[in-house]
Amino acid sequence: LRRTSPIRYDEDRACWDVFSYEDARNVLLNHRVFSSRRGMDVRGDSMLVMDQPKHTQMRALVNKAFTPKSIEDLAPRIANIVDDLLDQVADGTEMNVVHDLAYPLPVIVIAELLGVPSEDRALFKKWSDILVKAPENNTDEAFAQVVAERGIARTTLNDYFRDILKQRRANPQDDLISALLQAQIDGQKLTEQELLGFCLLLLVAGNETTTNLIANAVRYLTEDMAVQERWRNTPTLTNTAIEEVLRYYPPIVAIGRIASEDTEIRGQRIAAGSQVVSWVAAANRDEAQFPDADRFVPDRTPNRHLGFGLGIHFCLGAPLARLEAQIALPKILERLGTLTFDEGTPLVPIQSTFVFGVKEYPI
Ligand code: HEM
Structure with missing residues (x-):
């Protein structure tokens, strides 16, 4: 598609798709023309x-909590959590990367940062899965079911966080929710709706x-034993190799926008109000930007992938x-020895239109 129709209109989805690096990048950078107001969806308000x-x-309001410097302080705690999770892997010869490590790690970290009990993580998992799930098929019934399920999940999560907000209002702690309760914009505190929007966004955006x-990284390592060996023996490869996973197997493959005025891409007229999707997965393999784009190059530099948007x-x-992956991957490589995946095991993709990953990954 990138080569033959770098921009196309998909009738079924009533949506423009852009596939080249240049176009995908321009759509993301041009926030005035390509608006993010795609309405209330999984990410709430x-x-x-x-x-x-x-x-x-x-x-x-939240930038300060997420600078590389503030995040760096979490490194020792993240290392502890990774070690604990790896200690719990039955006999150290088999593990399900998703279930045993890649899922619990980010939930525990974000729960601690927000200040909600990490014991509730099984519930988070259930709710956030529902919020990103796509319909089973293209029928109205399947669509209606997803809308109904998401409504329930959002209500449940909102009730949950409303309760935590109440507790923190009465009894502030050293956590992000307490900080948000104090935050002001132009002398005004955030509304309950805005606070809940923050909680839901941070919980969902950071988890899946x-x-x-992490799971896509391990998956790639089992697909390419040469890279696995090289990475294990060269810990300094970690940072660039993780960026290469974000390029090669990006967790988010597509980012949606709405044209806020009539505009044009590659001579195609795009009317105000149209949906436009920037295909990260296609842009990340564009030869015009990445030499040898279909090859995983663990020390690729520069690597201006769109895995985190732009x-x-x-x-x-x-x-x-990045920090969670940079701590987890070397520990997996070091503690588990050679990683292999049984080719006979079926890979079940996560059912979503914008998330790329597998439900389980036993190694
Ligand atoms: C935005 C990907 C982890 C919080 C985004 C966007 C992408 C992305 C592509 C841009 C969306 C857009 O332009 O519409 C990822 C990937 C992650 C990851 C691939 C993991 C590998 C996290 C974590 C958190 C987080 C751990 C928080 C704890 C957010 C927030 C936004 C965002 C709040 C919205 C920023 C804004 O609108 O200004 N993420 N994300 N993400 N992400 Fe992440």
Whole structure:
């Protein structure tokens, strides 16, 4: 598609798709024309679906908590959690990467950062899965079912967080929720709706995605024993290799926008109000940007992949996701020895239109 129809209109989805690196990048950078106001969806009423100036104000409230410097302080705790999780792997010869490590790690970390009990993580898992799930098929019934399920999940999560907000209001702690309760924009505190939007966004945005980064990394390592050996013997490869996973097997493959005015891409007229999807997965394999794009190059530099998006909505949690992966992957490589995947095991993809990953990955 990138080569033959770099931009196309898909009638079924009533949506424009762009596949080249250049176009995908331009759509993301041009936030004035390509708005993020795609309405209330899985991400709730949060900065992810806001435009300027509100977006800038909301983001400023949490930026401080997510700078590489503040995140770096979490390294010892993250290392502890990874070690604990690996200690619990039955006999150290078999593990299900998703279930045993890639899922629990980011949930525990974000729960601690927000200040909610990490014991509730089984519930988070259930709810956040429902929020990103796509319909089983293209029928109206399947669509209606997903909408209904998401409604229930959102209500349940909102009730849950409303309760935590109440507790923190009465009894502030040293956590992100207590900080957000104090935060002000132009002298105004956040509304309950905005606070809940933050909680849901941080919980959902940071979970599924980081899980898939770690699981996709391990998946690639079992597909390429040469890279696995090289990475294990060269710990300094870790940072560039993780960026290469974000390029090659990106956890988020597509980012949606809405044209806020009539515009044009490659001579195609795009009417105001149209949906436009920036295909990260295709852009990340564009030869015009990445030499040898279909090859995994663990020390690729530069590597300007779009795995975390670009522009004003560039992933807030990127420093956290990177740190978790940078701590977890070397420990897996070191503690488990040679990693192999049984080819006979079926790979079950996560059912989603924008998340790329597998449900389980036994190694
Ligand atoms: C935004 C990917 C981890 C919080 C984004 C966007 C992408 C992305 C592609 C841009 C969406 C857009 O432009 O519409 C990822 C990936 C992750 C990851 C691949 C893991 C590997 C995290 C974590 C957190 C987080 C750990 C928080 C704890 C957010 C937030 C936004 C965002 C709040 C919205 C930022 C804004 O609208 O300004 N992420 N993310 N993400 N991400 Fe992440």
